[in-house]
Amino acid sequence: MFYLKTVKFLLLFSFLSTLFFSSKLSAEIIIEDYWARVTPSGSGSVYMKIINSKDEDDRLLSASSDKAGMVMIHRSIRDGDISKMIHVHDGILVPKKSSVKLKPGDYHLMLININENLSLGDKISVTLIFEKNSSITINPIAKLRPPKKHTHK
Ligand SMILES: [Cu+2]
Numbered sequence: 001m002f003y004l005k006t007v008k009f010l011l012l013f014s015f016l017s018t019l020f021f022s023s024k025l026s027a028e029i030i031i032e033d034y035w036a037r038v039t040p041s042g043s044g045s046v047y048m049k050i051i052n053s054k055d056e057d058d059r060l061l062s063a064s065s066d067k068a069g070m071v072m073i074h075r076s077i078r079d080g081d082i083s084k085m086i087h088v089h090d091g092i093l094v095p096k097k098s099s100v101k102l103k104p105g106d107y108h109l110m111l112i113n114i115n116e117n118l119s120l121g122d123k124i125s126v127t128l129i130f131e132k133n134s135s136i137t138i139n140p141i142a143k144l145r146p147p148k149k150h151t152h153k
Pocket of ligand 1: 045074075085108109110
């Protein structure tokens with residue numbers, strides 16, 4: 001009887017601690033749906049979704065890549081009929097319990113001085129530097145167009 005009670009207690013304890021630790025672990029920054037567009041003219045941009053499940057705001061400050069001399073944070077804006085890119089100096093705010101999308105026509109990472117050996121289909125290593133979170137490295141594949149969305153029927 002004592003044995004059974006102990007087992008039950010241990011099971012309950014491990015269940016609760018799993019809940020506790022998994023909720024702790026899920027509070028972080030996650031990068032999803034990342035991809036890179038490299039045009040024949042030699043310019044390149046990296047797009048992604050940044051998810052912040054933490055209880056505090058964070059900010060993408062800068063980025064670097066093995067395939068580019070420099071990576072800049074840009075935002076495309078419309079000025080009348082003209083679309084132009086501006087250099088974002090203060091990074092991209094990722095509010096707590098929220099997400100931000102880097103996408104064509106909006107925020108993106110601009111690859112400057114791309115390695116001339118880069119071809120379509122190559123993996124690009126991009127390291128993202130955050131204000132609070134530790135840095136995260138993603139490996140988008142150089143494409144000309146966005147990857148097809150998964151459709152679940
Ligand atoms: Cu740009």
